[in-house]
Amino acid sequence: MVFFTEHGIRIRQERGVFYNPKMEELRDISVIMAKASGISKPRILDSTCATGIRGIRYEKEAGAIVDMLDINAGASYSASKNVAANKASAMVINKSIQEFANTTENKYDIIDLDPFGTPAPYIYDLMKIASKGAMLMVTATDGAVLCGAHQKACVKLYNSVPLHNELCHEAGIRILLSFISRMASQFNLGIFPILSIYKIHYMRVFLYLRSGAQEASSSMSANGYVSYCTKCHAYYTNAGIVAILDRLCPNCGGRLLHSGPIWVGAMDDKITINKALKAYGSEEYQEASLILHKKLQELSVPFFYSIPRITQSAGISSVSPSLVIEELGRMGVRATKAMFEKDCIKSAGGIREVTAAIKSVAAVNDRAAGK
Numbered sequence: 001m002v003f004f005t006e007h008g009i010r011i012r013q014e015r016g017v018f019y020n021p022k023m024e025e026l027r028d029i030s031v032i033m034a035k036a037s038g039i040s041k042p043r044i045l046d047s048t049c050a051t052g053i054r055g056i057r058y059e060k061e062a063g064a065i066v067d068m069l070d071i072n073a074g075a076s077y078s079a080s081k082n083v084a085a086n087k088a089s090a091m092v093i094n095k096s097i098q099e100f101a102n103t104t105e106n107k108y109d110i111i112d113l114d115p116f117g118t119p120a121p122y123i124y125d126l127m128k129i130a131s132k133g134a135m136l137m138v139t140a141t142d143g144a145v146l147c148g149a150h151q152k153a154c155v156k157l158y159n160s161v162p163l164h165n166e167l168c169h170e171a172g173i174r175i176l177l178s179f180i181s182r183m184a185s186q187f188n189l190g191i192f193p194i195l196s197i198y199k200i201h202y203m204r205v206f207l208y209l210r211s212g213a214q215e216a217s218s219s220m221s222a223n224g225y226v227s228y229c230t231k232c233h234a235y236y237t238n239a240g241i242v243a244i245l246d247r248l249c250p251n252c253g254g255r256l257l258h259s260g261p262i263w264v265g266a267m268d269d270k271i272t273i274n275k276a277l278k279a280y281g282s283e284e285y286q287e288a289s290l291i292l293h294k295k296l297q298e299l300s301v302p303f304f305y306s307i308p309r310i311t312q313s314a315g316i317s318s319v320s321p322s323l324v325i326e327e328l329g330r331m332g333v334r335a336t337k338a339m340f341e342k343d344c345i346k347s348a349g350g351i352r353e354v355t356a357a358i359k360s361v362a363a364v365n366d367r368a369a370g371k
Protein backbone atom coordinates (compact mmCIF):
# COMPACT_ATOMS: atom_id res chain seq x y z
CA MET A 1 0.00 0.00 0.00
CA VAL A 2 1.28 3.50 -0.89
CA PHE A 3 0.06 6.95 0.21
CA PHE A 4 -0.18 10.12 -1.91
CA THR A 5 -1.47 13.60 -1.21
CA GLU A 6 -3.16 15.58 -3.96
CA HIS A 7 -4.71 18.97 -3.23
CA GLY A 8 -4.87 18.22 0.48
CA ILE A 9 -6.53 14.84 -0.09
CA ARG A 10 -4.67 11.87 1.31
CA ILE A 11 -5.05 8.87 -0.95
CA ARG A 12 -4.16 5.34 -0.07
CA GLN A 13 -3.43 3.21 -3.07
CA GLU A 14 -3.96 -0.49 -2.59
CA ARG A 15 -1.99 -3.00 -4.62
CA GLY A 16 -3.49 -3.35 -8.09
CA VAL A 17 -5.57 -0.16 -7.90
CA PHE A 18 -4.72 2.54 -10.43
CA TYR A 19 -3.40 5.95 -9.45
CA ASN A 20 -1.14 8.12 -11.61
CA PRO A 21 0.23 11.26 -9.91
CA LYS A 22 1.22 12.59 -13.36
CA MET A 23 -2.46 12.93 -14.28
CA GLU A 24 -2.97 15.56 -11.55
CA GLU A 25 -3.05 18.44 -14.06
CA LEU A 26 -5.82 16.66 -15.96
CA ARG A 27 -7.79 16.20 -12.74
CA ASP A 28 -7.19 19.92 -12.04
CA ILE A 29 -8.69 20.86 -15.42
CA SER A 30 -11.65 18.57 -14.74
CA VAL A 31 -12.26 20.25 -11.37
CA ILE A 32 -12.05 23.69 -13.01
CA MET A 33 -14.56 22.67 -15.69
CA ALA A 34 -16.91 21.15 -13.09
CA LYS A 35 -16.78 24.42 -11.13
CA ALA A 36 -17.34 26.36 -14.36
CA SER A 37 -20.49 24.36 -15.14
CA GLY A 38 -22.27 26.99 -13.09
CA ILE A 39 -24.51 24.37 -11.45
CA SER A 40 -24.53 24.72 -7.70
CA LYS A 41 -24.12 21.28 -6.13
CA PRO A 42 -23.88 19.39 -9.46
CA ARG A 43 -24.57 15.65 -9.36
CA ILE A 44 -21.40 14.06 -10.67
CA LEU A 45 -20.76 10.45 -11.61
CA ASP A 46 -17.08 9.45 -11.47
CA SER A 47 -17.76 6.36 -13.55
CA THR A 48 -14.26 4.83 -13.39
CA CYS A 49 -13.12 5.93 -9.93
CA ALA A 50 -10.14 3.64 -9.05
CA THR A 51 -8.82 5.17 -5.75
CA GLY A 52 -11.64 7.76 -5.80
CA ILE A 53 -9.29 10.75 -6.02
CA ARG A 54 -11.31 12.47 -8.74
CA GLY A 55 -14.69 12.03 -7.08
CA ILE A 56 -13.37 13.21 -3.71
CA ARG A 57 -11.86 16.28 -5.37
CA TYR A 58 -15.18 17.04 -7.14
CA GLU A 59 -16.92 16.92 -3.78
CA LYS A 60 -14.33 18.97 -1.86
CA GLU A 61 -13.38 21.51 -4.54
CA ALA A 62 -16.53 21.86 -6.68
CA GLY A 63 -19.12 21.26 -3.95
CA ALA A 64 -20.58 18.35 -5.93
CA ILE A 65 -22.79 15.47 -4.85
CA VAL A 66 -20.78 12.54 -6.09
CA ASP A 67 -21.41 8.90 -6.93
CA MET A 68 -18.43 6.76 -7.90
CA LEU A 69 -18.36 3.53 -9.82
CA ASP A 70 -15.73 0.92 -10.42
CA ILE A 71 -16.07 -2.58 -11.82
CA ASN A 72 -13.10 -3.70 -9.76
CA ALA A 73 -13.86 -4.75 -6.17
CA GLY A 74 -10.39 -3.74 -4.94
CA ALA A 75 -10.77 -0.28 -6.46
CA SER A 76 -14.22 0.17 -4.91
CA TYR A 77 -12.88 -0.91 -1.52
CA SER A 78 -9.97 1.50 -1.87
CA ALA A 79 -12.28 4.37 -2.93
CA SER A 80 -14.62 3.72 0.04
CA LYS A 81 -11.66 3.81 2.45
CA ASN A 82 -10.42 7.05 0.89
CA VAL A 83 -13.88 8.65 1.03
CA ALA A 84 -14.13 7.86 4.75
CA ALA A 85 -10.55 8.88 5.57
CA ASN A 86 -11.06 12.26 3.89
CA LYS A 87 -14.45 12.82 5.58
CA ALA A 88 -16.22 12.94 2.21
CA SER A 89 -19.70 11.56 1.66
CA ALA A 90 -19.57 10.27 -1.94
CA MET A 91 -21.31 6.96 -2.56
CA VAL A 92 -19.09 4.21 -3.97
CA ILE A 93 -20.73 1.50 -6.07
CA ASN A 94 -18.94 -1.66 -7.18
CA LYS A 95 -20.61 -2.15 -10.57
CA SER A 96 -19.71 -1.86 -14.21
CA ILE A 97 -20.86 1.21 -16.12
CA GLN A 98 -22.98 -1.06 -18.28
CA GLU A 99 -24.80 -2.69 -15.36
CA PHE A 100 -25.22 0.55 -13.43
CA ALA A 101 -26.49 2.61 -16.39
CA ASN A 102 -29.07 -0.02 -17.26
CA THR A 103 -30.45 -0.44 -13.74
CA THR A 104 -30.33 2.96 -12.00
CA GLU A 105 -32.97 5.71 -12.01
CA ASN A 106 -30.28 8.33 -11.28
CA LYS A 107 -29.37 11.11 -13.72
CA TYR A 108 -26.16 13.14 -13.57
CA ASP A 109 -25.28 16.74 -14.44
CA ILE A 110 -21.66 15.78 -15.08
CA ILE A 111 -20.26 12.39 -16.04
CA ASP A 112 -16.53 11.68 -15.90
CA LEU A 113 -15.26 8.72 -17.92
CA ASP A 114 -11.59 7.83 -17.53
CA PRO A 115 -11.15 4.16 -18.44
CA PHE A 116 -8.07 2.16 -19.36
CA GLY A 117 -7.60 2.62 -23.12
CA THR A 118 -10.65 3.29 -25.22
CA PRO A 119 -13.81 4.99 -23.88
CA ALA A 120 -15.82 3.79 -26.92
CA PRO A 121 -17.67 0.84 -25.30
CA TYR A 122 -19.11 3.02 -22.51
CA ILE A 123 -20.42 6.12 -24.28
CA TYR A 124 -23.78 4.69 -25.37
CA ASP A 125 -24.71 3.50 -21.87
CA LEU A 126 -23.62 6.76 -20.24
CA MET A 127 -26.03 8.71 -22.48
CA LYS A 128 -28.87 6.93 -20.63
CA ILE A 129 -27.99 8.49 -17.28
CA ALA A 130 -27.11 12.01 -18.44
CA SER A 131 -29.49 14.70 -17.22
CA LYS A 132 -30.72 17.39 -19.65
CA GLY A 133 -27.80 19.59 -20.73
CA ALA A 134 -25.27 17.36 -18.94
CA MET A 135 -21.52 17.81 -19.30
CA LEU A 136 -19.45 14.80 -20.36
CA MET A 137 -15.72 14.56 -19.66
CA VAL A 138 -14.13 11.70 -21.59
CA THR A 139 -10.53 10.44 -21.62
CA ALA A 140 -9.00 8.19 -24.26
CA THR A 141 -5.58 6.68 -23.63
CA ASP A 142 -5.61 4.54 -26.76
CA GLY A 143 -3.66 7.21 -28.62
CA ALA A 144 -1.96 4.67 -30.87
CA VAL A 145 -5.40 3.60 -32.14
CA LEU A 146 -6.83 7.12 -32.58
CA CYS A 147 -3.56 8.32 -34.15
CA GLY A 148 -3.57 5.64 -36.80
CA ALA A 149 -0.85 3.24 -35.67
CA HIS A 150 -3.59 0.58 -35.56
CA GLN A 151 -5.94 1.60 -38.33
CA LYS A 152 -8.14 -1.51 -38.21
CA ALA A 153 -8.69 -1.11 -34.45
CA CYS A 154 -9.76 2.51 -35.00
CA VAL A 155 -12.28 1.51 -37.66
CA LYS A 156 -13.58 -1.29 -35.41
CA LEU A 157 -13.88 0.80 -32.22
CA TYR A 158 -14.72 4.28 -33.53
CA ASN A 159 -15.96 3.43 -37.05
CA SER A 160 -13.55 6.04 -38.43
CA VAL A 161 -10.43 5.92 -40.56
CA PRO A 162 -7.55 7.68 -38.72
CA LEU A 163 -4.49 9.55 -40.01
CA HIS A 164 -0.94 8.53 -39.15
CA ASN A 165 1.04 11.72 -39.73
CA GLU A 166 1.60 15.11 -38.08
CA LEU A 167 -2.16 15.81 -37.99
CA CYS A 168 -2.90 12.58 -36.12
CA HIS A 169 -3.48 13.95 -32.59
CA GLU A 170 -6.01 16.53 -33.65
CA ALA A 171 -7.57 14.02 -36.06
CA GLY A 172 -7.75 11.54 -33.15
CA ILE A 173 -9.56 14.04 -30.90
CA ARG A 174 -11.94 14.78 -33.78
CA ILE A 175 -12.59 11.05 -34.30
CA LEU A 176 -13.46 10.76 -30.60
CA LEU A 177 -15.83 13.76 -30.80
CA SER A 178 -17.41 12.37 -33.95
CA PHE A 179 -17.97 9.00 -32.27
CA ILE A 180 -19.57 10.64 -29.21
CA SER A 181 -21.81 12.78 -31.43
CA ARG A 182 -22.95 9.70 -33.36
CA MET A 183 -23.79 7.86 -30.12
CA ALA A 184 -25.55 10.97 -28.77
CA SER A 185 -27.67 11.38 -31.90
CA GLN A 186 -29.30 8.01 -31.22
CA PHE A 187 -30.77 9.60 -28.09
CA ASN A 188 -31.79 12.78 -29.95
CA LEU A 189 -28.88 14.61 -28.38
CA GLY A 190 -26.38 16.97 -30.00
CA ILE A 191 -22.94 17.78 -28.62
CA PHE A 192 -21.33 21.14 -27.89
CA PRO A 193 -17.57 20.67 -27.31
CA ILE A 194 -16.07 23.15 -24.84
CA LEU A 195 -12.52 21.90 -24.42
CA SER A 196 -10.37 19.29 -26.19
CA ILE A 197 -6.84 18.55 -25.08
CA TYR A 198 -4.15 16.04 -25.86
CA LYS A 199 -0.70 15.08 -24.74
CA ILE A 200 1.39 12.16 -25.91
CA HIS A 201 -0.36 9.64 -23.67
CA TYR A 202 -3.93 10.87 -23.48
CA MET A 203 -6.77 12.73 -25.16
CA ARG A 204 -9.57 14.31 -23.15
CA VAL A 205 -12.73 16.04 -24.37
CA PHE A 206 -15.25 18.12 -22.41
CA LEU A 207 -18.65 18.75 -23.96
CA TYR A 208 -22.26 19.57 -23.21
CA LEU A 209 -25.13 17.43 -24.44
CA ARG A 210 -27.97 19.38 -26.04
CA SER A 211 -31.44 17.87 -26.28
CA GLY A 212 -33.65 17.69 -29.34
CA ALA A 213 -33.79 16.21 -32.82
CA GLN A 214 -32.56 19.46 -34.33
CA GLU A 215 -29.52 19.55 -32.04
CA ALA A 216 -28.75 15.95 -32.98
CA SER A 217 -29.06 16.71 -36.71
CA SER A 218 -26.95 19.83 -36.44
CA SER A 219 -24.20 17.80 -34.70
CA MET A 220 -24.37 15.26 -37.48
CA SER A 221 -23.72 18.07 -39.98
CA ALA A 222 -20.53 18.87 -38.07
CA ASN A 223 -19.23 15.41 -38.99
CA GLY A 224 -17.10 15.09 -42.09
CA TYR A 225 -13.62 14.30 -43.40
CA VAL A 226 -10.12 15.70 -43.59
CA SER A 227 -8.03 15.09 -46.68
CA TYR A 228 -4.25 15.43 -46.39
CA CYS A 229 -1.84 15.91 -49.28
CA THR A 230 1.15 13.59 -49.08
CA LYS A 231 3.16 15.90 -51.39
CA CYS A 232 2.65 19.55 -50.33
CA HIS A 233 1.13 18.84 -46.85
CA ALA A 234 -2.03 20.84 -47.52
CA TYR A 235 -5.21 19.66 -45.85
CA TYR A 236 -8.87 20.17 -46.68
CA THR A 237 -11.90 19.57 -44.46
CA ASN A 238 -15.31 18.61 -45.85
CA ALA A 239 -18.53 18.50 -43.84
CA GLY A 240 -21.11 15.76 -44.32
CA ILE A 241 -21.23 12.02 -43.64
CA VAL A 242 -21.52 11.49 -47.39
CA ALA A 243 -18.92 13.97 -48.62
CA ILE A 244 -17.50 14.05 -52.13
CA LEU A 245 -13.75 13.88 -51.68
CA ASP A 246 -11.09 14.76 -54.26
CA ARG A 247 -8.50 12.07 -54.99
CA LEU A 248 -5.79 14.56 -55.87
CA CYS A 249 -4.65 17.75 -54.16
CA PRO A 250 -6.13 20.90 -55.80
CA ASN A 251 -2.89 22.73 -54.92
CA CYS A 252 -0.20 20.40 -56.29
CA GLY A 253 -1.88 17.30 -57.73
CA GLY A 254 -0.39 15.10 -54.98
CA ARG A 255 -2.23 12.06 -53.62
CA LEU A 256 -4.76 12.80 -50.86
CA LEU A 257 -5.21 10.62 -47.76
CA HIS A 258 -8.68 10.78 -46.24
CA SER A 259 -9.66 10.45 -42.58
CA GLY A 260 -13.14 10.28 -41.12
CA PRO A 261 -15.81 10.57 -40.15
CA ILE A 262 -14.28 13.22 -37.88
CA TRP A 263 -15.80 16.17 -36.05
CA VAL A 264 -15.16 19.18 -38.31
CA GLY A 265 -16.89 21.70 -36.02
CA ALA A 266 -15.23 23.65 -33.19
CA MET A 267 -13.41 21.53 -30.60
CA ASP A 268 -13.30 24.29 -28.00
CA ASP A 269 -15.53 27.09 -26.82
CA LYS A 270 -13.37 30.07 -25.96
CA ILE A 271 -16.17 31.85 -24.10
CA THR A 272 -16.48 28.94 -21.65
CA ILE A 273 -12.70 28.50 -21.38
CA ASN A 274 -12.20 32.21 -20.74
CA LYS A 275 -14.89 32.24 -18.05
CA ALA A 276 -13.43 29.13 -16.42
CA LEU A 277 -9.92 30.56 -16.47
CA LYS A 278 -10.97 33.95 -15.11
CA ALA A 279 -13.06 32.44 -12.32
CA TYR A 280 -10.91 29.49 -11.31
CA GLY A 281 -7.46 29.69 -12.95
CA SER A 282 -4.98 30.22 -10.14
CA GLU A 283 -1.68 29.26 -8.57
CA GLU A 284 -3.49 26.26 -7.13
CA TYR A 285 -4.09 24.94 -10.65
CA GLN A 286 -0.93 26.26 -12.29
CA GLU A 287 -0.30 23.73 -15.08
CA ALA A 288 -4.00 23.41 -15.85
CA SER A 289 -4.36 27.20 -16.08
CA LEU A 290 -1.43 27.31 -18.49
CA ILE A 291 -3.09 24.77 -20.80
CA LEU A 292 -6.36 26.75 -20.76
CA HIS A 293 -4.45 29.96 -21.41
CA LYS A 294 -2.72 28.41 -24.45
CA LYS A 295 -6.11 27.29 -25.74
CA LEU A 296 -7.32 30.89 -25.66
CA GLN A 297 -4.28 32.11 -27.59
CA GLU A 298 -4.59 29.52 -30.36
CA LEU A 299 -6.53 30.33 -33.52
CA SER A 300 -9.73 28.25 -33.68
CA VAL A 301 -9.44 26.60 -37.08
CA PRO A 302 -9.29 22.88 -37.83
CA PHE A 303 -5.77 21.47 -38.10
CA PHE A 304 -2.42 23.14 -38.73
CA TYR A 305 0.65 23.29 -40.96
CA SER A 306 4.01 21.79 -40.02
CA ILE A 307 6.60 24.34 -41.15
CA PRO A 308 9.55 21.87 -41.27
CA ARG A 309 7.51 19.39 -43.33
CA ILE A 310 6.58 22.05 -45.89
CA THR A 311 10.09 23.50 -46.15
CA GLN A 312 11.68 20.05 -46.49
CA SER A 313 9.26 18.95 -49.21
CA ALA A 314 9.61 22.22 -51.12
CA GLY A 315 13.42 22.23 -50.79
CA ILE A 316 13.38 25.54 -48.91
CA SER A 317 15.85 26.25 -46.09
CA SER A 318 14.29 26.04 -42.62
CA VAL A 319 12.47 29.07 -41.25
CA SER A 320 11.14 30.11 -37.88
CA PRO A 321 7.37 29.49 -37.44
CA SER A 322 7.11 32.80 -35.52
CA LEU A 323 8.49 34.71 -38.55
CA VAL A 324 6.03 32.90 -40.84
CA ILE A 325 3.18 33.96 -38.53
CA GLU A 326 4.44 37.57 -38.68
CA GLU A 327 4.68 37.43 -42.46
CA LEU A 328 1.15 36.01 -42.72
CA GLY A 329 0.01 38.90 -40.51
CA ARG A 330 1.57 41.35 -43.00
CA MET A 331 -0.33 39.56 -45.75
CA GLY A 332 -3.55 40.05 -43.76
CA VAL A 333 -3.90 36.36 -42.85
CA ARG A 334 -4.60 35.47 -39.20
CA ALA A 335 -2.25 32.82 -37.81
CA THR A 336 -0.92 31.62 -34.45
CA LYS A 337 1.29 28.85 -33.20
CA ALA A 338 -0.40 25.47 -32.90
CA MET A 339 0.07 25.48 -29.13
CA PHE A 340 0.33 21.74 -28.66
CA GLU A 341 2.43 20.86 -31.73
CA LYS A 342 6.10 21.69 -32.18
CA ASP A 343 6.95 24.06 -35.08
CA CYS A 344 3.39 24.07 -36.41
CA ILE A 345 1.03 26.95 -37.08
CA LYS A 346 -2.72 27.40 -37.28
CA SER A 347 -3.67 29.65 -40.16
CA ALA A 348 -6.88 31.15 -41.45
CA GLY A 349 -5.25 31.00 -44.90
CA GLY A 350 -4.60 27.87 -46.93
CA ILE A 351 -1.46 26.15 -48.18
CA ARG A 352 -0.83 28.80 -50.89
CA GLU A 353 -0.69 31.67 -48.39
CA VAL A 354 1.38 29.66 -45.93
CA THR A 355 3.87 28.59 -48.62
CA ALA A 356 4.11 32.19 -49.91
CA ALA A 357 4.86 33.42 -46.37
CA ILE A 358 7.49 30.69 -45.88
CA LYS A 359 9.17 31.59 -49.19
CA SER A 360 9.18 35.26 -48.32
CA VAL A 361 10.79 34.61 -44.90
CA ALA A 362 13.34 32.24 -46.49
CA ALA A 363 14.24 34.89 -49.11
CA VAL A 364 14.88 37.48 -46.38
CA ASN A 365 17.03 34.93 -44.48
CA ASP A 366 19.00 34.13 -47.64
CA ARG A 367 19.63 37.81 -48.39
CA ALA A 368 20.78 38.39 -44.81
CA ALA A 369 23.16 35.43 -45.15
CA GLY A 370 24.48 36.91 -48.43
CA LYS A 371 23.20 33.97 -50.51
Ligand SMILES: C[S@@+](CC[C@H](N)C(=O)[O-])C[C@H]1O[C@@H](n2cnc3c(N)ncnc32)[C@H](O)[C@@H]1O
Pocket (backbone or CB within 6 Å): 018, 019, 020, 023, 027, 047, 048, 049, 050, 051, 052, 053, 054, 069, 070, 071, 072, 075, 095, 096, 097, 098, 114, 115, 116
Ligand atom coordinates in the same frame (compact mmCIF):
# COMPACT_ATOMS: atom_id res chain seq x y z
C1 LIG B 1 -7.53 4.73 -15.48
S1 LIG B 1 -8.39 4.09 -14.11
C2 LIG B 1 -9.24 5.49 -13.47
C3 LIG B 1 -8.35 6.48 -12.82
C4 LIG B 1 -9.04 7.55 -12.03
N1 LIG B 1 -10.10 8.19 -12.79
C5 LIG B 1 -8.03 8.58 -11.55
O1 LIG B 1 -8.10 9.77 -11.91
O2 LIG B 1 -7.11 8.19 -10.80
C6 LIG B 1 -9.67 3.17 -14.85
C7 LIG B 1 -10.60 2.46 -13.87
O3 LIG B 1 -11.77 2.05 -14.60
C8 LIG B 1 -12.23 0.83 -14.04
N2 LIG B 1 -13.10 0.17 -15.03
C9 LIG B 1 -12.72 -0.54 -16.12
N3 LIG B 1 -13.82 -0.98 -16.79
C10 LIG B 1 -14.91 -0.51 -16.12
C11 LIG B 1 -16.31 -0.61 -16.32
N4 LIG B 1 -16.80 -1.29 -17.35
N5 LIG B 1 -17.13 0.00 -15.43
C12 LIG B 1 -16.62 0.68 -14.37
N6 LIG B 1 -15.29 0.80 -14.13
C13 LIG B 1 -14.44 0.22 -14.99
C14 LIG B 1 -10.95 0.07 -13.72
O4 LIG B 1 -11.19 -0.93 -12.75
C15 LIG B 1 -10.03 1.21 -13.22
O5 LIG B 1 -10.05 1.32 -11.82
